[in-house]
Amino acid sequence: MKAKPTFAEPHPARIVAAAASAAVIALGILWSVTALFHSRGEPLQRLRAAERACAQYAYQSEQKTCMERWFAKTQTTTVAHR
8 A cells, every 4th residue: 555645737728728717717807907996087187177177265164165166067967868
């Protein structure tokens, strides 16, 4: 009886399949994170633009009111066309 177990050699096709699966999963995660950052980036740009537009106000309450008005002015609405 042998004390050391012997393992079968891994088949090259299994190694390639495992590597391909890992690459697909990694690319899927990368794409998801990239899409998340892109979808969240636009509101931050609008927030910074509103902050710059209302920078002249000293009090935080005035600046918040100004930013809310700025958002209301710049909000675009889509109207259905015939």
